[in-house]
Every structure is written in C-alpha cells, then in structure tokens.
Amino acid sequence: MGRPQLTVAAVPLRLEGTFLLLVACPTVLLWTHFLSFTPDVFEGDLVLSALGGVLFAVMLVLHEIGHALVLRSQGGRVRVLTLSLVPHVIADGAPSDDRYMAYALGGVMVDALMLVLGLTLLGFGNATANAALAGVAALIVLVKLAALVWNLWPIPWNDGSLALETWNRIRLGRGSEAEALRRTARQGRGVSIPIAACVASGLWVTGLDPVQRIIFPVAALGAGVWVVRRWASVGREES
Numbered sequence: 001m002g003r004p005q006l007t008v009a010a011v012p013l014r015l016e017g018t019f020l021l022l023v024a025c026p027t028v029l030l031w032t033h034f035l036s037f038t039p040d041v042f043e044g045d046l047v048l049s050a051l052g053g054v055l056f057a058v059m060l061v062l063h064e065i066g067h068a069l070v071l072r073s074q075g076g077r078v079r080v081l082t083l084s085l086v087p088h089v090i091a092d093g094a095p096s097d098d099r100y101m102a103y104a105l106g107g108v109m110v111d112a113l114m115l116v117l118g119l120t121l122l123g124f125g126n127a128t129a130n131a132a133l134a135g136v137a138a139l140i141v142l143v144k145l146a147a148l149v150w151n152l153w154p155i156p157w158n159d160g161s162l163a164l165e166t167w168n169r170i171r172l173g174r175g176s177e178a179e180a181l182r183r184t185a186r187q188g189r190g191v192s193i194p195i196a197a198c199v200a201s202g203l204w205v206t207g208l209d210p211v212q213r214i215i216f217p218v219a220a221l222g223a224g225v226w227v228v229r230r231w232a233s234v235g236r237e238e239s
C-alpha cells in the first residue's frame with residue numbers, strides 16, 4: 001500500500017511500479033504500428049511514441065481526477081488516487097445515492113471533454129498540415145472513444161453499471177436495493193450483445209490486417225457474451 005507521495009490539485013497521488021506498463025505498452029504498440037487504426041505518424045519514432053504512451057497514461061489518470069473532483073465538490077474526501085496499471089480513486093466513505101450518480105459519471109464527463117478537445121486539435125492539425133499534431137489528436141480521439149464505450153457499457157462493476165444501479169435505486173425508492181440490482185442485471189444483459197456487435201463491426205471497418213480483422217471483432221463479441229454471463233450470475237446470487 002504505502003502513503004500518498006505527491007499531491008496534484010489537492011488530490012493525493014500514489015505512484016506504483018505497474019504504472020510503467022501503462023506507458024510502455026501503448027508506446028510499443030504505437031512505435032511498431034501494431035494496430036493499424038493507430039495514427040501512423042508514431043511508427044518508427046520512439047520519442048513521439050513514448051510521448052504518446054505518456055499521454056495515454058495521463059488520459060486515464062485525468063478520468064480518475066474527474067471522479068476525485070466530483071467527490072470533493074460534494075464534500076467527500078479522496079484518500080488516494082493510485083497511479084497503477086488500473087488507476088483508481090479510493091474515497092473515504094461512499095457518497096449517498098443522490099450524489100453517487102455524478103461521482104460515478106465524473107470520469108466520463110472528463111472523457112467527453114477530452115474527446116471534444118481531441119476533435120478540435122485534429123481539425124487544427126489537419127488544417128495546418130501538422131502531421132504530428134494531427135497524429136497526437138487522433139490518438140486522443142481514439143482513446144477517449146474507447147473509454148466512453150468501455151465506461152458507459154454497464155459491465156459489473158464499472159462506472160456505467162454503478163451509475164445505472166444507482167439510477168434504478170433512486171427510481172424504485174428506499175428498501176428496493178435487491179430489485180434495483182435485479183433490474184440493473186436485466187438491463188446490463190439486454191444491452192451487452194448489441195454494444196459488443198457495434199464494437200465488433202466498428203473494429204471490422206478500421207482497416208486492420210486480415211488476422212486482426214478476425215481476432216478483434218471475435219474478442220469484442222466474446223466480451224459481450226462474458227458480460228451477459230456475469231450479469232446472469234449476479235441476478236442468480238441476488239434472487
């Protein structure tokens with residue numbers, strides 16, 4: 001565990017060794033242009049790719065800072081924001097239901113803002129024929145689009161599913177926790193295959209090489225089936 005090591009905007013951060021992987025993996029993927037839908041300006045340019053890797057990690061941390069700032073604005077306290085392979089906020093005590101929705105969606109709000117920023121920079125980079133800027137901007141757009149799908153897709157227990165469950169609890173009123181969870185499981189099951197199918201077809205048209213064109217869409221559909229099965233088991237445990 002350890003103590004927080006540095007503080008940014010009054011949010012205590014704790015750096016862990018696995019955070020390096022969060023920078024190194026995208027760096028290698030960009031540098032080798034392993035995924036054909038990543039901007040090709042990074043290919044073979046280790047310095048620019050490393051900057052892309054750092055940017056990727058920073059974007060994930062900014063999502064978490066979104067959660068932390070919402071929590072703080074509601075009078076809650078952030079114990080620590082871990083800079084690890086999966087950056088996350090540890091709160092001191094959970095916010096009440098009426099505040100939890102905003103807290104759960106605080107990261108997504110930052111993702112949406114950064115998507116708009118990325119699209120603006122992309123337009124600017126293209127207009128000025130600045131290939132490096134356009135490439136970096138395209139990376140922001142790509143990562144934030146993926147983040148929005150991932151975080152809003154109700155998967156137990158990511159931001160989207162926590163927000164959906166809270167919404168169900170608020171709508172059903174006090175003492176309805178079990179019914180709210182069953183309803184969330186039903187809704188989560190219902191949307192998962194359509195979302196997975198959209199992701200799979202999106203990956204199919206991104207110009208991947210023939211092998212990846214099979215592997216990635218199949219993986220997306222597999223993820224959809226996995227989420228449905230997880231929701232089914234949540235429903236069973238609770239009824």
Ligand SMILES: [Zn+2]
Nearest residue numbers: 063067107159
């Ligand atoms: Zn989040």
